Every structure is written in C-alpha cells, then in structure tokens.
Amino acid sequence: MDAALVAYEIIYPNKGRFMKKVAIASHVAMVEGAEYDGIGNALKEIMPDVTDEYIFIKHSIDGNTRSKILHLSKSKQLKLEAMLVFARPSPLRYVSEIFSTISKFTFRYKIDVFIGIDPLNALSGVLLKKFNRVETVIFYTADYSMQRFSNKVLNSIYHYIDRVCVKHADQVWSVSSKIVEVRREMGLEEGNNVFLPNVPPEKFNKYYTDNRDKHTLVTSGIIDTQLDFVNLFDAINRLKTDYPDIKLKVFGNGPQRPNLEKYIREHKLEEQVLFMGKVPLSDMLSHVARAGVGIALYTGEWGFNEYGDSTKCREYFNFGLPVLSTDTHSTVKEIVEFGAGEIVSLSAEQYEQALRKIFNNYEVYSKQSKKLGEKYSGLHTKLLYRLINR
Numbered sequence: 001m002d003a004a005l006v007a008y009e010i011i012y013p014n015k016g017r018f019m020k021k022v023a024i025a026s027h028v029a030m031v032e033g034a035e036y037d038g039i040g041n042a043l044k045e046i047m048p049d050v051t052d053e054y055i056f057i058k059h060s061i062d063g064n065t066r067s068k069i070l071h072l073s074k075s076k077q078l079k080l081e082a083m084l085v086f087a088r089p090s091p092l093r094y095v096s097e098i099f100s101t102i103s104k105f106t107f108r109y110k111i112d113v114f115i116g117i118d119p120l121n122a123l124s125g126v127l128l129k130k131f132n133r134v135e136t137v138i139f140y141t142a143d144y145s146m147q148r149f150s151n152k153v154l155n156s157i158y159h160y161i162d163r164v165c166v167k168h169a170d171q172v173w174s175v176s177s178k179i180v181e182v183r184r185e186m187g188l189e190e191g192n193n194v195f196l197p198n199v200p201p202e203k204f205n206k207y208y209t210d211n212r213d214k215h216t217l218v219t220s221g222i223i224d225t226q227l228d229f230v231n232l233f234d235a236i237n238r239l240k241t242d243y244p245d246i247k248l249k250v251f252g253n254g255p256q257r258p259n260l261e262k263y264i265r266e267h268k269l270e271e272q273v274l275f276m277g278k279v280p281l282s283d284m285l286s287h288v289a290r291a292g293v294g295i296a297l298y299t300g301e302w303g304f305n306e307y308g309d310s311t312k313c314r315e316y317f318n319f320g321l322p323v324l325s326t327d328t329h330s331t332v333k334e335i336v337e338f339g340a341g342e343i344v345s346l347s348a349e350q351y352e353q354a355l356r357k358i359f360n361n362y363e364v365y366s367k368q369s370k371k372l373g374e375k376y377s378g379l380h381t382k383l384l385y386r387l388i389n390r
Helices: 003-011 038-049 090-107 119-130 152-168 177-185 202-207 230-239 257-266 281-290 303-307 311-318 332-338 348-360 362-375 379-389
Strands: 022-031 034-036 053-060 068-073 076-082 111-117 134-141 171-174 193-195 216-220 247-251 273-277 293-296 323-326 341-344
Touching: 022 038, 022 119, 038 053, 038 111, 038 202, 038 281, 038 379, 053 090, 053 119, 090 119, 111 119, 111 379, 119 134, 119 152, 134 152, 171 177, 177 193, 177 303, 202 281, 216 281, 216 311, 230 247, 230 257, 230 348, 247 281, 257 273, 281 311, 293 311, 311 323, 311 362, 323 332, 323 348, 332 341, 332 362, 341 348, 341 362, 348 362
Parallel strands: 022 053, 022 111, 111 134, 134 171, 171 193, 216 247, 216 293, 247 273, 293 323, 323 341
Antiparallel strands: 022 034, 053 068, 068 076
C-alpha cells in the first residue's frame, strides 16, 4: 500500500475496509491511583483512527492492580471483563497472566491481530497462534535490558521467552535502534525487524505553534530518582537572574514529589518550578507545544533506559523543542546526528551552560529538532493501518 492510498484511507476511513479483530496486551503500573502505560496509552489514542472496535488487555506490572480486558469502540468502553490472575508472588503472577489470557481467547474470542507489548504478553499471542486463535502476532518491544532481573534464574527465563517471541512472532516492533540491532544479531529477518520509535499520535500535531515561550522548560514522567531533578533545580536557580522569566513545568506524579517540593521551598524556587500533576496526554502535549526547551535528564538508575527510546524526547521533537538530555538512552544518537539539542552529564553546571547555549542559538536548535520530529511523524498510524485494514 503506497503513501497516497494510506492518506486516502485515513481521510475516508469507512470506504471499503476489511475490519480485522485486534487485541493489544500490555502491562500497566499504578502510581498514586493513576495508570501509567506509555505505549499502550499511545496505541489507544491511535486505534480509533484505524479500526472501529478492539480489545485492550491490561495486566499489572507489580501486582498492585487487577488484570482486565477492555472492549472499546473508538474511544468508548463497551465492556469490562475481570481476569483471574494471582498478584503474588511475581513468578506466579507472570504464569497466571499467560494462562488467563490464553483461556479467555481460546474459548471465547478469535483474533486477527494480536499486539503483545513486552515478552510475556507476546508469548500469550504466540501460544494462541499455535492454537489457531490468532492469525498475526506482533511482538512490540517497549524496553530491553541484559540484566532485567537481579535473580539470575528469572533473568534467564526472561531472555529465553524474549528469544522465543522473536522467533515465532510475525513481526517484531522495537522502540529503539539499539533494540533493532539486538534483534538483528538474533538473526531476525530485516523485513520483520521494525523500528517504531515512541512518537506521539499524529492527531496532536494540531497543537504545533511557532509562538513558544523560549525560556519555559518542560519535563514529564514518574517523579522518582530515575530523573535528575535536584541538579536541574540548581541550574534554574543559577539562571533565574539572567532569565527572570525562566520556568520549569513538571508533568506527572511519583514518590519523590514531596521531597522535591520541600527542596523548592527551601531554595525559593516556587515561582520557577511548577508541578502540573498527572494530566491527560492531550493536555500535556498542548503545554509541550508552547514550551521552549524539552528536558530528559535520566540518571541511568533504570537499566532498561540504555536500550530504550525516550518518549518525552520524541514529543519534544514533534513540536520543534530543543532537547537537553543525558547520554543514557538510545535516542541520544539522533539528537547528536541532527543537532537537535545538547547532551550533558549529571551536573548543575553542565545543565546551566547547555541551557545558555540553547537560549543563545534557539532557532537553529529548534529547526533541527523539528526536522527530526518530521522524520517519523504518523508512523504508528500508517503501520497499523496497513496491518489492520489490508
């Protein structure tokens, strides 16, 4: 299907489509009462543009929420089903998730396209295909780590399941170029080894504007020790004399928020640092589009970030925001290649110097960031359309 036909079908979605039954299986984390599921939530934003109805399977990443099946039409929930899954201990939970998913679909539903996000969910799809309950299995690799578990036995099982899924899935979608290379080394055929970075859904491009607040910084994610907030606050403290309008908007919640709010009060940064809380993706991206610089300062504490694609960076590129980031994730290679921002070490001094450099050369960085964003714009929608409606 060529690009023109894809565009035609997106504009006229009900003309002659063969609708396939689609299921997405993902893991979610509960943080302060809200579900965090980056890729799964992004697919939920895209699916109404490519199919009328689909099924969304949600398992808990830590056992703190119940597994469930959502039946969705466009963006509306039609039905909610509970799944029998043991919360503890973790190995029992993993096994029961697979058995519960397989039992639901073996006896009740037959699926054309099963998208399994992470190895456990993809394994469910692979086994269902063996039972002739699924036609096409997509193994969507959201993250990867050589040391996923500290327990050697669990880590070995994780990598074994990962290899099984790579071997038996119809396609493997990976969020980063580093994971694509890992799959290549495993012998995966190039045509089935798909690079699919965490770009935001194309419908949010409507928020793009050239009228941005250059000195407004923005960041998002779980507020915990995997992001370096303290050095960033110190850098802002150094910059506020020369840039009195400088601000930082922090989207998300997490366990470190009370400690950081105390730090802000002690350093008199209440006017500069604004905690925006957990808001819908559309609301957050409307703020991102009007901000000046995107911040992605990973500490490296989460080992899988090394092979991961930075969702927040992809959101910044989409709206032409220069990026300030640490060298702890796969997206850094493209930031350097395009000149879309500055890469720094964990240091308030480096953050300060890099932000001054970005402010002084803002239009150059912004132009290159926008170029990088345009490279992958709408990629999810096009790929899903070809897969579901062919």
